[in-house]
Amino acid sequence: MQFMILIYGNEKAEMKMTPKEQEAVMGAYMKYTKDMAEAGVMKHGEALQPTMTAKTVRTADGKKATVAGSAVKNKEALGGYYMIDVKNMAEALKWAGKCPAAKYGSVEVRPVMVFG
Secondary structure, three states: OOEEEEEEEEEEHHHHOOOOHHHHHHHHHHHHHHHHHHHOOOOOOOEEOOHHHHHEEEEEOEEEEEEEOOOOOOOOOOEEEEEEEEEOHHHHHHHHHHOOOHHHOOEEEEEOHHHH
């Protein structure tokens, strides 16, 4: 089964990290990514640019509107994801619990819909 591990964190706090703190976080993610790849569960994953770089598009009454920023205004922002292929939700949750963001943010696990 495929699952998305969605990584949420506080962008303002992350921007205040020292270079040493940023390096430690990136090192933890590199190890996490390597561990998943070596276990054969990782399909792919990417980090996202900050929400200030986002654009949101909505259509209402047939009119399209584009605004700067994320569609959702929360304390935590979606910062990246991993797509994994594991046996079940329990195994997906085990991998999510190892994600560095679980220590300072939130990690959401969601099954991927399969069509066909």
